Amino acid sequence: MGATDTPTSGSRTPYHHEDDPTGCKLNYHEAEALVESDDPEHPANLICELCREFYKLGWVTGTGGGISIKQGNLVFLAPSGVQKERIKPEHIFVLPYPQSAVPRPGSKRDMIRVPKKTGLKESACTPLFWNAFTMRNAGACIHTHSQHAVLLTLLLGKKADAFRISHQEMIKGVRIGGSGKTLRFFDTLTVPIIENTADEEDLTDGMAEAMAKYPDAAAILVRRHGVYVWGNTWEQAKTQAECLDYLFEIGCKMLQAGLPLVGDD
Amino acid sequence: MGATDTPTSGSRTPYHHEDDPTGCKLNYHEAEALVESDDPEHPANLICELCREFYKLGWVTGTGGGISIKQGNLVFLAPSGVQKERIKPEHIFVLPYPQSAVPRPGSKRDMIRVPKKTGLKESACTPLFWNAFTMRNAGACIHTHSQHAVLLTLLLGKKADAFRISHQEMIKGVRIGGSGKTLRFFDTLTVPIIENTADEEDLTDGMAEAMAKYPDAAAILVRRHGVYVWGNTWEQAKTQAECLDYLFEIGCKMLQAGLPLVGDD
Amino acid sequence: MGATDTPTSGSRTPYHHEDDPTGCKLNYHEAEALVESDDPEHPANLICELCREFYKLGWVTGTGGGISIKQGNLVFLAPSGVQKERIKPEHIFVLPYPQSAVPRPGSKRDMIRVPKKTGLKESACTPLFWNAFTMRNAGACIHTHSQHAVLLTLLLGKKADAFRISHQEMIKGVRIGGSGKTLRFFDTLTVPIIENTADEEDLTDGMAEAMAKYPDAAAILVRRHGVYVWGNTWEQAKTQAECLDYLFEIGCKMLQAGLPLVGDD
Amino acid sequence: MGATDTPTSGSRTPYHHEDDPTGCKLNYHEAEALVESDDPEHPANLICELCREFYKLGWVTGTGGGISIKQGNLVFLAPSGVQKERIKPEHIFVLPYPQSAVPRPGSKRDMIRVPKKTGLKESACTPLFWNAFTMRNAGACIHTHSQHAVLLTLLLGKKADAFRISHQEMIKGVRIGGSGKTLRFFDTLTVPIIENTADEEDLTDGMAEAMAKYPDAAAILVRRHGVYVWGNTWEQAKTQAECLDYLFEIGCKMLQAGLPLVGDD
Known part of the structure; x- marks a missing residue:
């Protein structure tokens, strides 16, 4: 140019x-x-x-x-x-x-x-990214269609309103609200799940509501669709997207093996 | 040269x-x-x-x-x-x-x-690509041996004449007939499955028949073989091949987990 | 600079x-x-x-x-x-x-x-790497969060204090104590598993104890976290990390298929 | 230099x-x-x-x-x-x-x-490569530790003396004896399985015997170890190694799903 x-x-x-x-x-x-x-x-x-x-x-x-x-x-x-x-x-x-x-x-x-x-x-995704900027003062927001995210929302079932997991080292890479202090190993990470809509734009309000209801959440899962993850900077957003995707993947494997996601039994 | x-x-x-x-x-x-x-x-x-x-x-x-x-x-x-x-x-x-x-x-x-x-x-594959050019006025046609496609045709079983899935965000990347408007989230995507033949060339008529029978199909699965996907341009063909391969993969995982492919239950 | x-x-x-x-x-x-x-x-x-x-x-x-x-x-x-x-x-x-x-x-x-x-x-990880340097005279130490390592510690269950496997060709790439002679095909490889702690630094003593208790171990698995692997040189550390990760992966697959890890039945 | x-x-x-x-x-x-x-x-x-x-x-x-x-x-x-x-x-x-x-x-x-x-x-592997050169007049020989090969030999069980599969498009990329005409879609591909030995060199005779017993085989699987594949040229050896690895992988998936490997039911 x-x-x-x-x-x-x-x-x-x-x-x-x-x-x-x-x-x-x-x-x-x-x-x-x-x-x-x-x-x-x-x-x-x-x-x-x-x-x-x-x-x-x-x-x-x-x-x-x-x-x-x-x-x-x-x-x-x-x-x-x-x-x-x-x-x-x-x-x-x-x-x-x-x-x-x-x-x-x-x-x-x-x-x-x-x-x-x-x-x-x-x-x-513009209005959804905007939610992260206005409600969390994020510096970056990532949206993925990772199969780990989508399969997880399917394996958890239609009634699950969130993915919860604890006692995983990778939890320590996720920040409270996506921008605060990092979680600890034995904390329970909670990622809300919202229902998908026909048009991506129409997810805006549902995402905002879930972010308001779960102020500590670092991401929002969208059933049968993917996930939105944010952070103070692009580095933090990427780090959290990787940690969460790892947890979504091992969460799927644990569910398939009949292992409990929360607790260390 | x-x-x-x-x-x-x-x-x-x-x-x-x-x-x-x-x-x-x-x-x-x-x-x-x-x-x-x-x-x-x-x-x-x-x-x-x-x-x-x-x-x-x-x-x-x-x-x-x-x-x-x-x-x-x-x-x-x-x-x-x-x-x-x-x-x-x-x-x-x-x-x-x-x-x-x-x-x-x-x-x-x-x-x-x-x-x-x-x-x-x-x-x-020349005569099979030709089907996409003549019957759908495609600008490009992709053939893959993706294991997701092949495993899906095996998991669905010999009697299944098509792969059907709905309520997946990635469906929205697939066009009606491969070249028309994009499908919606809650639409049921249908990809016909034809039987493989000893020689690739002999698939030509079977593929053409399936394309005629399913004018809205954006691709043809070949059991124990792979898939043919087309689009108005190479970009659209590639996008649809990626969306379909994603859906074949998650379709396999859903079948293996006993989850229904159509509907959002 | x-x-x-x-x-x-x-x-x-x-x-x-x-x-x-x-x-x-x-x-x-x-x-x-x-x-x-x-x-x-x-x-x-x-x-x-x-x-x-x-x-x-x-x-x-x-x-x-x-x-x-x-x-x-x-x-x-x-x-x-x-x-x-x-x-x-x-x-x-x-x-x-x-x-x-x-x-x-x-x-x-x-x-x-x-x-x-x-x-x-x-x-x-500095003090954990130090364990490998001081207790095994290692020239390099690798720490991974490989999902194969983490899933393996979950599939083996909370009571398992070690991962044991035999009759795998890749065992031959692992050295006794991480630095000695290579194991043989029919030897039983033993990798101790220690429990994770809230802070990585606090793993130091647990890792040292496991290394003292299992002098022949070439690595230490940390449940719900990952693995530490060392070697005389970076090449040997990397080779052993690859062989062990391979064995963790196939170990998971064998457990999921109900196959015994030790013996050749 | x-x-x-x-x-x-x-x-x-x-x-x-x-x-x-x-x-x-x-x-x-x-x-x-x-x-x-x-x-x-x-x-x-x-x-x-x-x-x-x-x-x-x-x-x-x-x-x-x-x-x-x-x-x-x-x-x-x-x-x-x-x-x-x-x-x-x-x-x-x-x-x-x-x-x-x-x-x-x-x-x-x-x-x-x-x-x-x-x-x-x-x-x-030198003496094993030599088997392919002397017994099949091969121009190249590939040895892999692919997990698909190893897992397949485990899933088939200790009594299986060969992997057999038919009705897969990828079979058509494999040549009779590794160097002759290509197999057809509905042919049954047979890859002998030999038992592993403590030293790689000691596989030489077992591999040679299996090659003599199965003159049409294009490769030899070694249980709990990997596979040897050869071809007239390096291109043919690589093509066959890829086709066989694909078939080992889908073979594992079919066994895990309870699907028969031979026939098209």
Whole structure:
């Protein structure tokens, strides 16, 4: 994306909202610069790299899942419905944070940077990521379709409103509420399970309710769908996503072997 | 393959069929140029890259499986019986599309570009890929020997004429007929199962019949063999192949755990 | 880390302990040079490379696990609580060996080189690695959170004080005591299991006791946590970690299939 | 390994056996040149690359397993007891073929090229690879410790003298005797199982007997150990190793699900 590229349609016009809560008044080139960096730790680069890693773990196959990173008053997001292991920085959306309302995908409301490639929409997970940003002050939120998460919600059965496990070393990598102190080995980790909806966006309220009901939860499982995990930083979000996925996997194996998940008997 | 290479046998002669339905009248160097490109998204490059990726997923081990891409009036195909993770653009066959009849492997009928390396035959899957091109107007077709697909056809039993599953988020990545609108979460995905035959080519009619009987199906499972998946583009074919493979895998796990595949109980 | 970098805080001051048992009296730049090498087999480089490999094997996800290498009178260690697949040589701690007491994490006692990046603490596994160095004269010690190890301790049940298996070819890759002659095919491999504790550091005594009680053991399993494996060299430690992980995995499968672990019936 | 390197001990002296059956009378530099090539398809390079690939498949962890390639009157072999994913061309042994007797590891008999790195012994599998070369005229032989192979021999039980499976597409990738025509879909594939011995070398006669008794077998399973697979070329050996490993894996799954391996019911 050369410096001489110019926008050719309204959809590429950068953010100039009058009552801009973040104070972003960027012109086109300033908006493009937000996703152009040689620093591998820049959010636009990290999202691409991490999505490739998550693909290898089976977390984001079939275009599902992804990660959003909040840095200062900017939120970086992947597009919807694209192969997550193949996205490039130029495909990244940038939104201001905070916003007066939860951003709905496709509303084009309060966008700072929209990819030039036509037809791209921001991730359908946007309002769900937003829950983590507004309710937990998260710096990053990861969504996976890991089979361990989905199978666990099936093995636990329709009446289970949460996954609970204790006495596992990997519990110690999970923080109270996703952002507080880490749990201890003998603490019972609780991850609420909510029911899936036809449209991803419609999970927003259910996720928010579960987060309010379980303030100590570091993640929300969605039955027959996957999991949302967040953290203060992308590193903490990734660490917790790995620890939780490990616990989902061993939880499945323990259920299949008839072993109790809570306690050390 | 340098520009000074010259054909040394009749088998390398490019396509000059008199009643050429595609109007392709290429000389040798024009035919070679069809598979030489620096663009990683060129079909000849993509097939090689995707086969390496599919190998890592266990889809094309032991030389089985592969992908064919149709671009305009050209179909790009890998050779038969070679290690799919090691093919190079110079090994790719190019056929014109459409043709007056389904091309049979080894017939050398209507070939635009035949690899110079002697002994290579076009994939035995050619007529099956053709079904997807002619009956669904697909832009790409993927064939895998995924163990999830094969085990599923075994676990479902000999009397099952299809795999049916509902209430899975990954269903939403599959399109009606492979090319239409995406299915919804609570829709029942149906993938017909046909019986395997001694020769891959002899699957052609059975696959076509199943596609006619199940116009909404996005793929055809072949018992004790694998699956054929297609899409409007290679991206859609790959996305659907990943979503379906995910569903085959979780379907196996659900059957093994005694969980119903359809409904949300 | 350029040669002109200078320490800016006391925490970066290199080791100058008066009663230094190793005789290390290095200035800042000499200490930094201990982790700077173009040789891929240098311990600081090896730890980073091996942690990336172990991550792919699922041994060190979620910041858990790792490897420590002893070379001469120096011990190289990764930091605690960081993503192990992303550590760089500049993050490596260097400690003198031997020391008058087991080094406790965070004590900053007897440190030769502390990473400049603030907030890094040496691995909580430090005193456990030390057990392998002092009690077995090991040259390297690996700690994994492999699910095969954890599931095995669960499937064997709370009363099992050890994992025992015989008549497996991979047993031949394990050495008596981790450092002696290799076991034979029909020997019974015994890996003691100790109970996990709330803090990793508190495992130190339990691990030492098990090592004293089972002098022929090449590793110690920690229930609901993972495994510690050591060897004369990093190569032997890695080989034994792989052989043992293989045996833990097939041990789980055999238990799940109702097959006896010892004997060849 | 520079051209100016000179041998410094008798163990590096190239092959000068008086009654050399292959006519190889190479000086030191000629012998070294046998493993130095820029061609990735040169046997010394291929063995290293394929071992890295096999490591990812879990076939050669813990230094076990490997591949030997015969090219003309030379046999290329990896060393014994080293990490197979890390070997380099300079570690490769070269032996003449044929020899008047099966070469025994460590005998240093009839060696054309011995690696300069001291302490390396040729693979303990040497006489077993030799069986494939002499009895089937194979061009390559692969040995894996795949858990699918080992678990299969355990699930089939001590009385099973062979693994038999039919009606699987992947059977079509296996050749009669490992080198003849490919099997058909509905043929019954038979892979003999022999009992393991304390020393790998002592498997030689048992493997030879099974190969004589089952002339159509393309591989020999060794209970509680792994499998030996061969082919006319390294490509055919690899293809067959992949097809067989696939069949071992799905065979295990079918046995665990109570499905019959032979027939299509």
